[in-house]
Amino acid sequence: MTQYKVPVLPGDGIGPEIIAEGRKVIDAAGERFGFDVEWIEYPHGADHYLETGELISEETLKELSGYPAIYLGSIGDPRIAPGVLEKGILLTARFYFDQYVNLRPIKLLEGVWTPIKDKTSKDIDFVVVRENTEDFYVGIGGRAKKGESKDLLEVKRTLYSAKFGLDIETDSEEIGYQIGLISKEGTKRVIEYAFDLAEKRKKHISSVDKANVLSDIYGFWREEFNAVAAAHPDVTTDFNFVDAITMWFVKNPEWFDVVVTPNMFGDIITDLGAMIQGGLGLAPGGNINPNGTSMFEPIHGSAPKYKGQNKVNPIATIWAGAMLIEQLGEKEAADTIVNAIQKNILDGKIKTYDMGGKNTTSDVGDDIARIIKGE
Amino acid sequence: MTQYKVPVLPGDGIGPEIIAEGRKVIDAAGERFGFDVEWIEYPHGADHYLETGELISEETLKELSGYPAIYLGSIGDPRIAPGVLEKGILLTARFYFDQYVNLRPIKLLEGVWTPIKDKTSKDIDFVVVRENTEDFYVGIGGRAKKGESKDLLEVKRTLYSAKFGLDIETDSEEIGYQIGLISKEGTKRVIEYAFDLAEKRKKHISSVDKANVLSDIYGFWREEFNAVAAAHPDVTTDFNFVDAITMWFVKNPEWFDVVVTPNMFGDIITDLGAMIQGGLGLAPGGNINPNGTSMFEPIHGSAPKYKGQNKVNPIATIWAGAMLIEQLGEKEAADTIVNAIQKNILDGKIKTYDMGGKNTTSDVGDDIARIIKGE
Ligand SMILES: CC(C)[C@H](C(=O)O)[C@@H](O)C(=O)O
Ligand SMILES: CC(C)[C@H](C(=O)O)[C@@H](O)C(=O)O
Numbered sequence: 001m002t003q004y005k006v007p008v009l010p011g012d013g014i015g016p017e018i019i020a021e022g023r024k025v026i027d028a029a030g031e032r033f034g035f036d037v038e039w040i041e042y043p044h045g046a047d048h049y050l051e052t053g054e055l056i057s058e059e060t061l062k063e064l065s066g067y068p069a070i071y072l073g074s075i076g077d078p079r080i081a082p083g084v085l086e087k088g089i090l091l092t093a094r095f096y097f098d099q100y101v102n103l104r105p106i107k108l109l110e111g112v113w114t115p116i117k118d119k120t121s122k123d124i125d126f127v128v129v130r131e132n133t134e135d136f137y138v139g140i141g142g143r144a145k146k147g148e149s150k151d152l153l154e155v156k157r158t159l160y161s162a163k164f165g166l167d168i169e170t171d172s173e174e175i176g177y178q179i180g181l182i183s184k185e186g187t188k189r190v191i192e193y194a195f196d197l198a199e200k201r202k203k204h205i206s207s208v209d210k211a212n213v214l215s216d217i218y219g220f221w222r223e224e225f226n227a228v229a230a231a232h233p234d235v236t237t238d239f240n241f242v243d244a245i246t247m248w249f250v251k252n253p254e255w256f257d258v259v260v261t262p263n264m265f266g267d268i269i270t271d272l273g274a275m276i277q278g279g280l281g282l283a284p285g286g287n288i289n290p291n292g293t294s295m296f297e298p299i300h301g302s303a304p305k306y307k308g309q310n311k312v313n314p315i316a317t318i319w320a321g322a323m324l325i326e327q328l329g330e331k332e333a334a335d336t337i338v339n340a341i342q343k344n345i346l347d348g349k350i351k352t353y354d355m356g357g358k359n360t361t362s363d364v365g366d367d368i369a370r371i372i373k374g375e
Numbered sequence: 376m377t378q379y380k381v382p383v384l385p386g387d388g389i390g391p392e393i394i395a396e397g398r399k400v401i402d403a404a405g406e407r408f409g410f411d412v413e414w415i416e417y418p419h420g421a422d423h424y425l426e427t428g429e430l431i432s433e434e435t436l437k438e439l440s441g442y443p444a445i446y447l448g449s450i451g452d453p454r455i456a457p458g459v460l461e462k463g464i465l466l467t468a469r470f471y472f473d474q475y476v477n478l479r480p481i482k483l484l485e486g487v488w489t490p491i492k493d494k495t496s497k498d499i500d501f502v503v504v505r506e507n508t509e510d511f512y513v514g515i516g517g518r519a520k521k522g523e524s525k526d527l528l529e530v531k532r533t534l535y536s537a538k539f540g541l542d543i544e545t546d547s548e549e550i551g552y553q554i555g556l557i558s559k560e561g562t563k564r565v566i567e568y569a570f571d572l573a574e575k576r577k578k579h580i581s582s583v584d585k586a587n588v589l590s591d592i593y594g595f596w597r598e599e600f601n602a603v604a605a606a607h608p609d610v611t612t613d614f615n616f617v618d619a620i621t622m623w624f625v626k627n628p629e630w631f632d633v634v635v636t637p638n639m640f641g642d643i644i645t646d647l648g649a650m651i652q653g654g655l656g657l658a659p660g661g662n663i664n665p666n667g668t669s670m671f672e673p674i675h676g677s678a679p680k681y682k683g684q685n686k687v688n689p690i691a692t693i694w695a696g697a698m699l700i701e702q703l704g705e706k707e708a709a710d711t712i713v714n715a716i717q718k719n720i721l722d723g724k725i726k727t728y729d730m731g732g733k734n735t736t737s738d739v740g741d742d743i744a745r746i747i748k749g750e
Contacts, residue, residue: 082586082587082590083586083587083588083590083594086587086588087587087588087590091588114492115491115492115493115625115626116490116491116492116625117489117490117491117492118490136588136589137588139588139590140591141589141590141591141592142591143591143595161545161546162543162544162545162546162547162550163542163543163544163545164541164542164543165540165541165542165543166539166540166541166542167538167539167540167541167542168537168538168539168540169537169538170536170537170538170558171536171537172537172558172559172560172561173558173559173560174558174559174595175537175556175557175558175559175595176556176557176591176592176593176594176595176596177554177555177556177557177591177592178554178555178556178589178591178592178593179552179553179554179555180552180553180554180555181550181551181552181553182550182551182552183545183547183548183549183550184547184548184549184550185547185548186547210639210642211457211458212457212458212461212462213458213461213462213466213511213512213514213639213642214511214516214553214639215457215458215462215514215516216515216516216517216518216551216552216553217516217551217552217553218551218553219458219551220518220549220550220551221551242642242643243642243643243645243646243647244646246621246643246644246646246647246650247646247647247649247650247654247655250490250491250625250647250650250651251490251650251654264585264588264589265643267585267588267617267618268617268618268621268640268643269621270618271618271619271621271622272618272621272622272625272647274622275621275622275625275626276625279622279626280622
């Protein structure tokens with residue numbers, strides 16, 4: 001019996017409820033495929049922060065870096081100002097573990113309702129590779145008042161270090177500013193990951209940017225993209241301005257195979273992607289460091305208003321769990337989980353409110369686990 | 376007979392074809408409502424740039440600033456690197472004339488096909504107020520190599536001046552960076568404009584940001600929003616992260632009345648907005664300086680592959696023309712144009728390919744002009 005140890009951070013809001021179902025389903029797959037997961041629980045999130053003042057410590061991060069994959073519920077709480085938990089836990093983990101790929105399948109499962117007309121599961125089936133450690137997520141910015149001037153910033157990055165000495169003079173009463181940056185190394189590696197993925201799929205890559213306006217940062221992105229593309233002559237490519245791609249996601253999702261995007265635009269277009277694949281309840285994601293510690297999560301938030309109601313859809317989290325065990329090497333078990341999700345949906349009997357049903361979160365987890373075990 | 380002088384820049388690609396129809400329709404409205412427009416043509420765009428090396432000169436801009444409203448076709452040409460014409464002409468004009476509001480109605484006309492299920496023209500009827508002179512559009516950024524350090528930037532803004540002295544050290548082989556900034560004055564005025572508009576509509580405002588990650592710039596935006604909101608207790612408000620709002624545009628467009636957004640996010644969500652209102656052929660926009668020179672345009676680009684084919688839909692441009700004459704004070708004529716567009720669509724006989732028809736660009740312009748003149 002193969003043994004895995006997987007750290008699990010249920011997090012806030014509905015996090016514990018959906019993670020419970022994800023664990024249940026992975027445990028069921030383990031029974032069937034002969035592996036066993038020891039779940040190591042971590043308390044990080046809003047309550048832990050309010051009780052102890054700790055977001056997540058360097059020590060905990062170091063401990064977690066001993067594992068290949070972490071299972072994450074959701075982070076965010078209305079009692080705490082926007083950004084504190086998200087940056088202090090979620091983004092800190094993505095950066096600390098250098099999870100430079102945020103992999104988000106946009107796949108409309110059969111039998112799922114999409115708000116888009118005339119499209120079926122054949123039309124909506126692509127993958128977004130979102131850069132996950134650079135761009136406007138590096139967390140550098142500030143404010144300056146009339147007369148003020150000096151500021152010193154340091155980029156919290158693991159890949160390389162960068163220091164910005166910023167000298168601002170303004171005659172505005174006050175300004176707020178934000179800096180985004182991408183590195184040659186950071187851009188190259190995520191684009192290479194995307195091309196490798198495209199080689200295994202339909203061999204088409206769509207790059208996203210706004211090089212016509214944010215020319216400095218995304219002109220650089222295009223150059224790196226072209227350099228990597230030159231080494232993959234069998235993969236066809238196109239460039240998409242981020243504004244335009246939101247239209248094509250809705251109008252012509254069948255055009256896409258692999259979409260590679262800088263971090264911030266990736267954040268935006270994958271929420272839209274989640275919607276066309278049936279909603280946030282159905283959209284999983286993986287924060288991947290192919291040679292280190294990865295982290296899997298539903299892409300939705302902590303939905304505080306549903307907390308404790310056993311009401312929300314656990315499928316995104318269960319699907320993220322399938323990605324997690326695939327990362328651990330259990331490909332067959334992972335495929336079996338995705339197929340079981342598909343079967344639960346096609347059966348159409350046991351489903352949560354967002355899919356037009358009346359069942360609970362745990363009913364859906366039970367059903368998917370049952371399908372896997374063949375009961 | 377009232378006389379107006381309106382500078383017109385047909386621009387590139389399909390620009391001249393759609394602008395011809397826009398002029399035709401405004402002229403028809405003039406005949407009926409007793410005003411006359413003298414069109415003053417400007418050649419700026421790709422051909423002019425390739426012939427003379429000039430994008431748009433300070434002298435021309437000064438001359439144009441003598442008029443209340445400019446009519447713009449579309450800018451962009453595949454022979455020229457992305458951004459050169461867009462920044463050198465379109466964005467230069469928006470900044471030079473300090474057109475701080477980019478007003479984009481998202482309205483599904485009756486009889487128009489939308490890719491979104493179960494929504495009618497009653498559900499899709501809101502306005503986006505996009506800030507138009509700040510944020511990541513200020514055009515400051517650059518690159519730095521290992522060992523390099525000094526850079527000096529100056530923000531091209533009309534509202535206030537700002538100077539950034541940037542000192543970068545990095546151990547990355549090369550980085551590309553981009554800076555966005557918003558000012559107190561610039562943020563306040565556009566949010567005030569949005570609240571004034573909401574007062575005349577359904578009294579609800581949705582603000583867009585990503586304050587949980589780009590906290591410096593958009594935390595500042597939220598503060599300014601709250602300050603303006605305090606003066607409008609009768610208007611209800613909500614905050615939306617930009618990623619989430621792309622979902623609601625598709626799933627629940629009926630939630631929105633006035634949406635106010637920083638520049639870059641506004642660019643993205645209004646393309647998505649254009650799609651839900653039936654496509655780019657139907658989406659007009661106004662770049663507005665309420666006390667200066669405004670500029671009206673379809674929000675689509677120059678569609679080079681359709682150039683000279685008399686094929687594309689002129690409705691976005693005609694609708695932008697209605698916004699233009701409303702700005703000149705011809706409210707009744709403006710409403711009449713919009714009603715004529717609606718009638719042309721409901722008649723359903725004369726329409727371009729994107730609406731499932733076989734007619735030409737000029738057929739549609741002719742039909743709308745005919746409806747206005749009551750022939
Ligand atoms: C919660 C937030 C910080 C996060 C992000 O912006 O990346 C989320 O929206 C996501 O997409 O995972
Ligand atoms: C052409 C481009 C510079 C422009 C923008 O980014 O504002 C366009 O997309 C728009 O929305 O008007």
